[in-house]
Amino acid sequence: MPSISPRRAAIAATLATLLLAACGEKDKKPVADAVPEVAVLTVAHTSLPVSIELPGRTAPFLLAEVRARVDGIVQERTFTEGSDVKKGQPLYLIDPAPYRATLASAEAQLQRAQANAVSSNAQLERYKVLVGGNAVSKQAFDNAQAAQLQAAADVAAAKAAVTTAKINLGYTSVTAPIGGRSSVSQVTQGAYVQGGSATLLTTIQQIDPMYVDLQQSSVEGLALRRDVVAGNIRLTGSDRARVSLKLEDGTTYPRSGTLEVSGVTVDPATGSVTLRARFPNPDHLLLPGMFVRASVGQGVREGVVRVPAPAVTRNPQGEATVMLVGADSKLQQRTIQTGALVDGHWTVDEGLKDGERIVVSGIQKLKPGIVVKATAAQAPQAVARAADKTAPQR
Structure with a gap:
């Protein structure tokens, strides 16, 4: 039997391998590509705040400047700067001695006027009896009546002076006109303040x-x-x-x-x-x-269409586009006009109708015309939250 050379043996082995591979390709059945699954949202007009x-x-909320209303030396500051004060709380004490003396003098004038009024009233009552019997002249009676009216006026003026003196004495104790946070004091103990120029003492703010x-x-x-x-x-x-x-x-x-x-x-x-x-x-x-x-x-705003921001892309011309799933389960690209971006959603002015299905995830890996399996996406709020989590941090 003739011997076979090593070269011929190698060629024969290679041919046998190729034949077996060809037979395997014929027996192997093609495997269909897997259908991609996408999440979609159904377009619907809604109301948007x-x-x-x-x-x-x-x-x-309230602002009050505390000012002096009488002249005098500041004897004491009774609050802590920057603290909260209540309405009516004492803040400063201005030397009250001169105003106590003025009040005492006004009260003495009132007593004198009241005494004169008692005397004038008594004289007028006597003259009323005497003038009827012509014991006094009509002129004397008129003078007594005028004196009684003047005495009454003096009493009223003295009462007003007493009231004024009491008010000025009260102004020596400066109280908070409102409740709130006090500011820095503008005066210190020993400072001379004037009511005429309304010296600023401090400021109170209700916050x-x-x-x-x-x-x-x-x-x-x-x-x-x-x-x-x-x-x-x-x-x-x-x-x-x-x-x-x-x-x-x-x-x-x-x-x-x-x-x-x-x-x-x-x-x-x-x-x-x-x-x-x-x-x-x-x-x-x-x-x-x-x-x-x-x-x-x-x-x-009524009748607004909202689309999650991740569902909107831009084409080379800069136009906004979305991917829609048609009735035949094929993808189609649609150009839309967007408005404002509110809470992670674009408002859409034109390009979408109610009932259309928008792809909201994985758009970059999809191409128009391919068949997909559509599943309902989460609520728009949940989609927005998920987009925020996956968005790159700045």
Whole structure:
């Protein structure tokens, strides 16, 4: 039997391997590609609360400047600077000695006037009897009557002087006109103050509740009024608009406020109107003069389509697009017109209809035309929260 060379043996082995592989490919059945599963939300028009963010500064609810109302030397300061004081609490004591002397003199004048009045009344009563019997002249009777009226006037004037002296004596004890937080004292013990010039002693501010004065552009106010007239925005009735607050460090104030005053005059220098909101401040976290940003509710916009922000992408032309699942379970791309981004959702002005299904996850890996399996997504709020968690942190 002839021998086979090693080269021929290798070629034969290779051919056998190729034949076996070809037979295996014929016997192997093709495996269908897996159908991708996507989460979808059904488009529906809804109502959307409308709010606007405005800059502002805090202001005390009540502000009182404590001033001297009589002249004198400050003998004592009876409060701690920066502490809370109650209405009617004594704050300063001005030397009362001169005013006590004035009161004593006025009371003595009143007693003298009352004594003269008693004498004049008695004389007038006697003359009433005597003038009837012509024992005294008519002129004497008239003089007695005039003296009695003058004595009564002197008593009234003396009483007024006593009252004035008591008031001035009371002003020597300076009390708090309102309850609130006191500021730094402007005078010290031994200082001379004047009632005529109303020397400033200190200032008291009530900071619970607290006002927040906001500035709104007249253009924004005009746009809101037009939307209300057109029926695009429905006002929320007679209830005061709710206001939320962000502090200087970016944190949210834990308590909400109410809109108290909406200005009706545009400031020609700034082109804005002033809004005033009222906030509870039991912890005294807000202090007068702080810069804040407030979100003010302005009504409800009817018939709004909202789409979660992760569901919207941009094409090379910069247009907003979304992926829709058609009735045949195939993906199609749709160009839309978006409005404002509110709470992680885009408002859609044009491009979507009720009942259409929007893909809300994994859009970057999908292409139009492929068949997908659609499953209902979570509620819009849950989707927004999930998007916030997966969004990169700045």
